Amino acid sequence: MYAPERQQEILRLARDGGRVDVVSLAEEFQVTAETIRRDLKALDRAGLVQRVHGGAIPAGRLDFEPDLAERESTAADEKDRIAQAALAELPIDGTVVLDAGTTVARLAAAIPLEATLTAVTHSLPIAARLADHPGIQLHLVGGRVRHRTRAAVDAWALRAYGEIRADVLFVAANGFSPARGLTTPDLAEAAVKRAAMAAARRVVLLADSSKCGQEHFARFGALSDVDLLITDSGLSPEDALAIERDGTEVLRVPGAGGGTGASAGNTTGRTSGNATGRTSGNATGQAAVNGSVAGRTAGRKARA
Numbered sequence: 001m002y003a004p005e006r007q008q009e010i011l012r013l014a015r016d017g018g019r020v021d022v023v024s025l026a027e028e029f030q031v032t033a034e035t036i037r038r039d040l041k042a043l044d045r046a047g048l049v050q051r052v053h054g055g056a057i058p059a060g061r062l063d064f065e066p067d068l069a070e071r072e073s074t075a076a077d078e079k080d081r082i083a084q085a086a087l088a089e090l091p092i093d094g095t096v097v098l099d100a101g102t103t104v105a106r107l108a109a110a111i112p113l114e115a116t117l118t119a120v121t122h123s124l125p126i127a128a129r130l131a132d133h134p135g136i137q138l139h140l141v142g143g144r145v146r147h148r149t150r151a152a153v154d155a156w157a158l159r160a161y162g163e164i165r166a167d168v169l170f171v172a173a174n175g176f177s178p179a180r181g182l183t184t185p186d187l188a189e190a191a192v193k194r195a196a197m198a199a200a201r202r203v204v205l206l207a208d209s210s211k212c213g214q215e216h217f218a219r220f221g222a223l224s225d226v227d228l229l230i231t232d233s234g235l236s237p238e239d240a241l242a243i244e245r246d247g248t249e250v251l252r253v254p255g256a257g258g259g260t261g262a263s264a265g266n267t268t269g270r271t272s273g274n275a276t277g278r279t280s281g282n283a284t285g286q287a288a289v290n291g292s293v294a295g296r297t298a299g300r301k302a303r304a
Contacts, residue, residue, distance in 0.1 A: 001029065007039045011048055014058045021055035021210075052175070053213035054234075078208040078232040081253045083107040085230050086170060089204050090115065094167035097196050098126050100151035100189070101172020103206040105129065111136070120166060122152040122192060146189065153188035161195035169200035171226075173207050175214030178223055178242050183216040190218035202227050205248075209234030223248050 001009075006029055014020045025036045040056045043049040049056040083106035090096065093116050098104050100123035108126045111117070115135050121127050122141035130138050141160045143152035171193060175183045182205070184190050197203055197220070205226045212235055223229075224246040233252045240250040 003039065003042075006031075007043055010036075010039055010056075011043060011058075014049055014056060019052070019055055019057045023054075025055075050215075051213075052215070054210050057214075077255075078234070078253075079103040079106050081255070082206050082208065082230050082232060083110050085251060085253045086204065086206055087111070089168060089170070089202075089228065089230075090117065091167040093117070095120065095164075097121065097161075097164075097166045097169040097200055098123065098130075099169065099171040099193060099196055100126070100149050101206065103208065104170050104172050107170055107206065120160075120164060122157050122160075122196075124150040124152075143192075144188075146186065149186075149189065151189060151192070153186075153192050157192045158195045161192070161199045164199050166200045168202045168204060169196050170204050170206055171197060173205060173211060173220075174216045175211050176205065176207055176223060176229075177213050177215070178246055180215045181219050181222040182226070183214070183219050185216045185218065187218045190220035193220040197221055197225060205229045206231075208232050212239055222246075 009029075010020060010025060013025075020040075022033050022036045022040070025039075026033045029036070040049060040051055044051045044056065047059055050059050079102060082103055086107045087110060090111065095118040098108055098119060098121040100121075105123065105126050108119075108121075108129045111130070111133065113134060115133075117135065118137045118139070119130055120139045120141060121130070122143065124140075124145065127138060127140045130136050141152055141157050143157035143160075144154045145152055171182075173182045173193075174185060182193075184193065203226050205223075205228070207229065209232050212231070223243055226248045228249045228251065229243060230251045230253065233254050235250070235252055240252060243250050
């Protein structure tokens with residue numbers, strides 16, 4: 001297959017599916033990832049697609065939003081590891097806001113039964129997961145429920161978040177980057193995310209690395225508004241350092257088979273300014289996550 005034919009087929013796949021990724025295209029067309037990147041670069045220059053981290057989306061589709069089932073199955077392993085690492089950020093006997101998002105929903109499902117928290121959410125799936133938790137006092141924020149995300153939006157939700165003050169917000173985003181900030185496809189959902197961020201003393205962004213560099217229609221904040229980004233080791237050290245320059249701490253959770261440590265951009269590891277005892281960046285596998293979680297929890301207890 002000649003390059004123009006392959007590029008035409010890539011464009012068709014992007015328009016049909018809403019996005020394409022480099023690895024899958026390389027496998028489908030039996031070419032190298034570098035060849036696919038050149039194809040995407042050519043299509044981007046022609047104004048036919050917009051390149052994002054790991055792939056591309058059709059040009060003019062900044063409002064594209066996959067349904068809940070599709071997002072649940074995307075990067076599932078990475079989301080599980082991010083959720084496990086995020087457990088260390090739960091306040092002791094404190095108040096948390098849980099944004100609508102599949103990674104945040106995994107965090108909600110992983111909260112230990114012995115935890116005692118006040119939880120506020122505008123997400124119906126998250127509320128359903130927490131409704132029977134014995135140690136959680138649950139507050140469900142109301143409003144118009146968006147079918148695609150099962151999240152409450154509009155005036156009721158905005159008013160509710162304007163009347164509370166929480167210790168930590170776990171927020172989700174469809175895209176993030178130092179230049180473009182935090183984005184999502186829907187304006188109403190962006191407004192609720194913005195209100196939730198204003199209601200929290202500390203903001204923790206849970207997002208897998210495929211979201212890095214993606215840009216969507218509605219912007220709801222800057223990365224500098226985020227205290228901590230918890231992501232997977234697919235985020236490059238260079239991207240992590242660029243994010244940290246704006247003041248956001250980055251935790252890159254290693255994969256199940258080991259590899260990149262749970263440090264930020266500097267792969268030799270470091271101690272967080274907000275918590276102590278983080279495992280060194282050269283640690284591997286789940287031990288790195290466990291060490292990070294244990295260290296951050298111990299640091300919080302020491303300050304209590």
